[in-house]
Amino acid sequence: MEGNENLADAMHNLGFKQLELADAVNDRLRAQGYEGTVGDRTVRNWLAGKTRWPHRRQREALEALFACTAEELGFSPPARQRTSTSPEGPVNRRNFLTAAGNLSAAAAIPQAGAPPVVGTSDVLRLRSGLDALMALDDTQGGHEALERAALAGATEALAKQKLAATQRIRQRLYAVAADYTATAAWSALDARRCTRAQMLLSQAHYLAGMAQDSAVELRVWNSYAMLAHQQGRYGEAVDAAQAAQAATITRRDPLFASLAHARTAVGHSALGDRQSALRSLGCAQEALDKAQALPRPSWVAFYGSAELAAVTSIVRDRVGDFAEAEAASHQALSSIPTPFLRNRAMATTRLALAQLHQRDKDQACATASTVFSLMSGHPVPGRMRSLLGDFYRDLITLAPNARVAREWEDRYRSEWS
Structure with missing residues (x-):
């Protein structure tokens, strides 16, 4: 058969x-x-x-x-339903088709007075719009236009869930709305608009609960951890990352578990807890080694061996392992997919920091300068501006009178003017 x-x-x-x-x-x-x-x-x-x-x-x-x-x-069709007459001419066949x-098409149109029915095809269409926004974020990072588009998608999904044919469709539409809202929150987070990000994450968390979607729930906790880290609330960053570890999806898919462990490692390193940070990194690598190629939401496409290497660079740099941090950054840059332009620029800045912390000022400044070329023609998200600001502050702290520091300062100021 x-x-x-x-x-x-x-x-x-x-x-x-x-x-x-x-x-x-x-x-x-x-x-x-x-x-x-x-x-x-x-x-x-x-x-x-x-x-x-x-x-x-x-x-x-x-x-x-x-x-x-x-x-x-x-x-x-069964043989008895097939005609025994001579084959139709091309014109007749065209008319029949x-x-x-x-x-x-007429059968698909609801009868007059019948309420419109929202089903699976509507869910798939809305998800395709979400995928397009995530592709935009990969290159340009968070910005207000992306946030507005994401919130428009969430509004449409919530409007349609009221007309859903089944409870299953309603839950899937809640999940789509939660993903759109989490995308808007991420855009605000990447732009370092913390108050706005906090409000949107609260909405996304509510919608994820309504959807009973643990993948979206993990996404929200992951963003909460990053927000707390931006605000210097490192203990809360660890708590949020551990809440992500508790999401049901981590028991079904090791890739999500790896992401949650990696975020926990960053939080521990910010607190200066070397042992816990390295232990979480080990758990992240162990889980990632078990992950298989499966269909997953587009928002998590950024995470894999390259992103874990980038996170390793952050953690190693924080705990004072500067040579290991540099090696991890090189590993990340060798495998970050080409479309992830913003992530590549972030990893390059991390590489420059690791080089600077080893007192290799000339190489560090040369590396950091390539970020401007990478992001040429694209808006620079606030999170990246802040990281380059960290590099600048460390540079003038370590070498306040060096010529290369003054030259890089001039380049830094001219690029942002």
């Missing part, structure tokens, strides 16, 4: 998983006043070729979702 490759390809192109397609078909059926009885097993049978010709209402729902005929989706498409 051959599988239905046409349907599999169509699902892949629209980003449908089996259960998501089942939900989307059921949404279409309910919109027409019928019971939604399609389940994950039904879709498996379609894909495996066990069901060669679905029920008429299911076929119509599939045709409306994929904007093509059931035959084009790889289904074949057009009519079938029109009928499918």
